[in-house]
Amino acid sequence: MVKIEIENDINNKNSIYYDLKEFRDRNPDTLYSYQDFEVAGRREFKIITNKVRKLQDYEKNRLASELVGHLYNYALDEGKLSSVHDYITLNPIIGYYENLIKIFKDSMESNKEILKAMSKRVNNLLKESSYSEEVKLGILLSPICSIKNLKDILNVFSIHNEYIFYTIKAYEYIGSCNNIIFEISKKSKGYGKIFCIMNLTPTTYEIKKWMIEEGSDNSVGITELLSYTMLSLDLLSYLEDTKFSEGEIEVFAKSFSTLLSDYSLDDIKNSAKVCNKLLEIIDNIGGGIYSLYAVISILYSIEAIIIDEYKNKGNSNSYKLNNDYKEIIDNCKKICKKELWHNVIANEVPNIEIESSVLISCADRTKYKLKKSEFELIIKRDYTNALLYKYAFSIGNKAIKKCAFKLGLKKLPMTEILSGQDELKIENLLYEDIAQICFFIIIKYAQYEDFIDEYKDINFQALKSPLIETRIQAAANLQRFKEEFDSLDKETIKDAISTEIVSDVRRALNSLLIKSSSKKNKKYVEIDENMHIDAHVKDIYLTSVNIAGISYFDMSEIYHKLLEDDMVYLKRDFDNEYDKNAIEVITTEGFVMGYVPKDNNLILKNLIDKGKYLYGKVEEISEDYSAIKIQIYLSYKDVIEEITSTLSLLSGEREDYLQ
Incomplete structure (x- = not known):
């Protein structure tokens, strides 16, 4: 037997099976280290x-x-x-493996002689093939063919993610395999771990505990793993039945915060009770950085629910929902105020295993003021994390702002960031474009007073960004220098205008060359709640007009702020001595841009005076802001108010019933 095994080893140097077997024999209980864990098993x-x-x-x-x-x-x-090789190359078996098992099994049962011959061929596929699709086919058919020493063969293939899926299917055909799959799961990672957990049943407390605490710890497929582990299991009973140490609650808290990054609290069974129990445990025994982050993740999740409900405030359950979570919010805030977390954060800053987003979120919520040296340590290892720049410019002190500004411009790929004007928008960026977001935050939030020497130059450079929002913001920032521009500055702006392909940006650039007039009027009115209008699908388009009287107002107030499709309000001007039917056109910030033309305002004025709500939507803006065309709509708001008023009389309560 030994002689035969040695001969097999010699004769099958290119065999996938013997390659894996040799590795396993040298490295027991170890995954095959020569595989790419980000790729192996991805197609399956x-x-x-x-x-x-x-x-x-x-x-x-x-x-x-x-x-x-x-x-x-x-x-x-x-x-x-x-012919088999060519067929499975063109038609990989993963797409129809279940049908293949059934049809193959049925056909073999009716012909024992063929089955005997087939068993020999399948054994060859398993042990001698150097082609992965042939090996997968062999693994899938092996239990039907009653291959000898099959469990040992499957154990060999279980160390490679390319074959784990088929190995599990073979084990399932054999039966009584849950414990075997659990053992494979504990050492697996990458796509292999996903396959294991998708087929693992939590029959024991040990398996359930492992699935909850470690099941989602993986480099790929986190969303899928969470759905098969934490979302599928009874977290409340687990929390109630387990006596946690600080280390153990830290492990659970890490998984729970990962869960809330991919799913809402609404997706978790007994979510309020689960949160309260977890907060009670953390409040009593403390924990580490992930225990704190779990508390913060709960707050984030509840805030997201409240925002969604606010956007849909026609739903009368929104207030009840807020009350349900009020206790949780109060408990989270109480825990975050504990001073012990400041030491936890400070101790974890040097830990490269902790994500920067976790550290920044924890510092923000606990009011821990990162030192400049701490922030510098974090941003140096994660300089493309947009959250770090947001923290620096919104919360950080002056030293941290300077650190983010200088390190960002030094380490970010500026050649790519300033590659030239394009039509990229933030909403369409991919993850690999994250550096564009980082630079946009620098341009948007860096203040002139903090960067006097660099401010003008960096904003001129930003006019070359492919991101539309960055160019618009840079033009806005350059407004403060427009009276100081020299001939070179003006030439740079003209060059940018000549190559600019986006009208909103071109308009913002043109505004830099328009001379301001101190003689023009700057009129603001107060925007009260009664003037506020939300667009509704039942609003009725009435007409389109060019705003009259623009030349009398200082339009520099709306340069780079007013865009096409923006809403504007219409308000009666009863004190206008030139036109008793006058209707002002006002931005949502209250700046009066002009009037509805006299030729168009009589019917519109009558509608407003009779209690109807009208509003405008910017249709077109000229490049020098000398002409602005708006579409005028009759709002559905008065109908909503009438229905709400009627329903409130019936119920005795006032609610926002419809929108």
Whole structure:
């Protein structure tokens, strides 16, 4: 037997099986280290999680039947392996593996002689093939063919993510495999871990505990892992039945904060009770940075729910929802005020294993003032984290602001960031464009007083950004220098205008060259609640007009602020001595831009005087702001108010019923 094994090893140097077996024998209980954990098993993951188009049932049956036909020929003639090879290369079995198992099993049961021959061929696929798709096919069919020493063979393939999915399916066919899958799960990572957990049943407390605490700790597929672990299990009973140490609650808190980064509290069974119990445990025994971050994640999640409910305030349950979570919010804030967290944060700042976002969020919520040296340590290792720049310019002291400004401009890929004007918008950026967001935050929030020497130059450079919002903000920042521009500055602006392809940016750049007039009027009115209007699907378009009287107002007040599609308010001007029907056109900040033209205002004035609500939407703005065209709409707001008033009389309560 030993001689045969040695001969096999010599004769199968290119065999996937013997390569893995040799590694396993040298490194027991260790995953195959030469695989790419970000790639191995990815195709199987995408298909079983429906991230690519699924085959129709008839397609699966057709492909499975055709492959069984090729296998039948291969069983009779070893030379037909090439036809099997070609078929599974074009049609990988992951797309129809369930149908293949059924059809293959049924066809083999009716022909024992073919099964015997097929067993030999499958054994060859398992042990001798150097082609991964052949090996996967062999693993999948091996339990049907009753391959000898199969569990040991499967154990060999379980150390590589490319084969774990098929290994688990083979174990499931054999039966009584949950403990085996659990053992594979504990040492797995990458896509292999996902396959294990998707097929693992929490039959014991040990398995349940591991799934909750470590099941989602992975580099890929976090959302899917959470759905199979923490979302699927009874977290409340786990928290109530477990006696935690500081270290143990830290492990759970890390998983729980990960859960809340991907899902809402509404997705968790008994979410309020789970939160209260977790907060009680953390309040009693403390914990580390992730215990604190779990508390903060709960706050973030509740805030997100409140914001969503506020946006949909027509739902009368919104106030009840806020009351349900009031106790949780109070407990979170109480825990965050504990001074012990300041030491926890300070101790974790040098820890490169802790995400920068965790440290910054914890510092923000606990009012821990990061020292300049601490912030510098964090941003040096994570200079493309936009949250760090937001923290620096909104909360950080002057030293931290300077640190973020200088380090950002030094370390960010400025050649790429200033690659030239384009039509990129923040809402369309990909994750790999995060450096553009970091630079935008610098341009938007850095104040002239803090960076007197660099401010003008960096904003001129920002006019070359491909991000529209960055260019608009840079033009806005340069407004403070417009009276000081020299000929070179003006030439730079003209060059930017000549190549600018976005009208909003071009308009903002043109405003830099328009001379301000101190003689023009700057009129503001107070925007009260009665003037506020939300657009509604039942609003009625009435007409389009060019705003009259623009030349009498200092339009520099709206340079780079007013954009096309922005809403403007319409307000009667009863004190106008030139036009008794006058209607002012006002920005949402209260700046009066002009009037509805006399030729168009009589009917509109009558509507407003009769209690109707009108508003405008900016349709077009000329590049020098000398002409602004708006669309005028009749709002549905008065109808909503009438219905709300009627319902409140019936119920005795006033609510925002409809929108």
